[in-house]
Amino acid sequence: MRVQVDVRTIHGSTPLCHACAAGSIESVKLLVDHGASINPSLTALTASPLHEACIRGNPDCVQLMIDKGALLEAFDIYFGTPLHAACAKAHFDCALLLLNAGARVNATKFHETALHHVARAERVDLVELLVEFGGDVNITDNLGHKPRDYTKLxxxxxxxxxxxxxNPLSLQQLCRIVLRTVLGTRALELIPKLDISQRIIDYLIYKVP
Structure with a gap:
């Protein structure tokens, strides 16, 4: 008897969604090995497995979903993209994994970006992370508010x-952002192959010394 690995709950969630939410990396691997869909169709009540891992703050599951081809810009009606979800829940490690994989830092939901979320959470570390990856501090949401408008005075x-x-970013920071934007989701694959010094490669892939 063949098990329906992508069977859905009444709300539309799959077993892989639940495993990612629980942070059970072994269950996630088992389901993937047996053909579970990495990108199940989304409904008004469901989020993707990658969203679930980001919401719950499970970086190991986030990385595995990325490695298996999860859609970085999959759009959940409630949160928006997985990056929105990670930032709304203030999960730094998950946000870093998504950004390094090529997630669009200025993707919007009702004109609201990930920076708006981390501003509400008052997370300086996430503000700095998003800006380093090209987050626009002057972008406004549908209410005309910049991220800073959601912080405490x-x-x-x-x-x-x-x-x-x-204070504008330095020229080297801007060059890194442009290069990473052009290379998109293939940045981590292509940058190490460039004929440049290892020090520059480390800078371009945001490798901390």
Missing amino acids: ESPASLCLLHYES
């Missing part, structure tokens, strides 16, 4: 965003 996150609004 004079809070560390507010001051951090104000700094980036007032």
Whole structure:
């Protein structure tokens, strides 16, 4: 008797969605090995397995889903993209994995970006991460609000965003962002093959010394 590995609950979630939400990497691997869909069709009530891993803050599951071809821009009605979900829940490791894999840092849901989410969460580390990957601190949502408008006055996150609004990124930072944007999801594959020094390669792939 063949098991229906992609059988759905009444709300449309698959076993892989639940395994990613639970952070059970062994269950995730087992389901994938038996043909579970990495990108099941989404409904008004469901999120993708990658979304679920990001919402719950399970970086091992996030990386495995990315490696298996999960759609980085899959759109969930409630959160938006997986990056939106990771940032709304303030999961730094998950956001970093998505960005390094080529997720669009300025993707919008109702004109709201991941920076708007981390501003609400008052997470300076995530603000800095998103800006390093090209996050636009001046972009406005459907209410005309910039990310800084969602921070507390004079809070560390507010001051951090104000700094980036007032001080442009360096030329080398801008060049890195442009190159990573052009290469997209193949950046980590192609950059190490460039005929340049290892130090520059490490910088381009955001490798911390």
